[in-house]
Amino acid sequence: MNEQGKASGMCRCHIDRRAMLKLSGASSLSLLAGCDDIDLVSDATVEAMGLQAWAEIRTATPASPDPALQRILAEVAERLLIAAGEASSNWEVLVFRGSEINAxxxxxxxxxxxxxxxxxxxxxxxxxxxxxxEIGHLQAEHSQERMSAQVAQNWGLRALSWVLRAGEVEYAAEIAAALGVGLEYGLVLPYSRRQELEADRLGLITMAGAGFQPAEAVSLWQRMEAATAGRGPEFLATHPAPQSRIAAIKAMLPKI
Incomplete structure (x- = not known):
């Protein structure tokens, strides 16, 4: 947050309940929608949580016993990490057993x-x-942004909950629930979709630097679209729909 933002957060004024109701929602919307880099959670906290999650996944899900798959992934990842300026020895990449089409x-x-x-x-x-x-997600610190956005969302909902409890507001529970849905689908998920496209762009750049063919990303997502047919509407999806993603990647390729 810039110094102006910090200063504005210190001002004090009297606001009646009706105005507070409006501003509590508006401020949370502004915080989430108006900031491209929300930073409310420390790097150390995010990394510790990531390592804990990885350990839990390793415990619950066995690694693939196929040495060929592990070798191919390791070789591809090493080339990409070198191109991204990362020390591959500091990273861990693993193929997990399971039919899920996911990474x-x-x-x-x-x-x-x-x-x-x-x-x-x-x-x-x-x-x-x-x-x-995936490397792009980590280099752009999308996990930290995502967690910070969630913290900001929770603050907004707590503020509104206090306002609704303090006054005699008709349909208070329904209003709180509606704002929660609006924050999730109208702000938090699109923010994640923006991250997805940014990670695509960074990934294409890294692919090119490592000697891979970035245009193959288009073919990949065409195959992903066929493999994941029947998914929900794009508006309520965390990730961009394959067709939207393909169009965005095609637009990125001439600039890579």
């Missing part, structure tokens, strides 16, 4: 991918699109 990144330099993803990718370039995307 994830956790603070603490951890990347996981499920066996099911290898049923979608056709070559190392497409695998690089996935891993490069």
């Amino acid at each position: 994830f990144a956790l603070p603490g330099r951890k990347i996981g991918i499920y066996e099911g993803m290898f049923g979608v990718v056709q070559n190392r370039d497409q695998l690089a699109a996935i891993v490069g995307h």
Whole structure:
């Protein structure tokens, strides 16, 4: 937050309950929608939580016993990490057993991918699109932004809850519930969708630097679209719909 933002947060004035009701919602909307880099959670906290989550996943989900898959992932990840200016020895990448078509990144330099993803990718370039995307999430500190946005959302809901309890507001419970849904679907999830596209862009840059073919990301998402047919409406989805993502990646490619 800039100094002006900090100063404005210190001002005091009297606001009646009706105005407070309006401002409590507006301030939380402004905080979440108006800031591209919300930083309310420390790096150390985020990393500690990421490492704990990784340990829990490792305990609950076995690693793939297929040495070929582990080797391919390790080789692709090493090339990408070098291109991204990272020391590959500080990172852990692992193929997990499971048919899920999914991959994830956790603070603490951890990347996981499920066996099911290898049923979608056709070559190392497409695998690089996935891993490069996950590296992009971590380099851009998207986990910290996401957690900070959640903290800000919770603050907004607590403020509104206090206002609703303090006054005789008709349908108070319904109003609070509606604001919660609006914050989640109208602000928090689109913020995550923006992160997804930023991670795509960073991943394409890293792919190119590592000698992979960034255009293969388009083919990957075309195959992902076919493999995940029947998903929910884009508006209520955390990730961009495949068609939207494909169009965005195509627009990015000439600039890579």
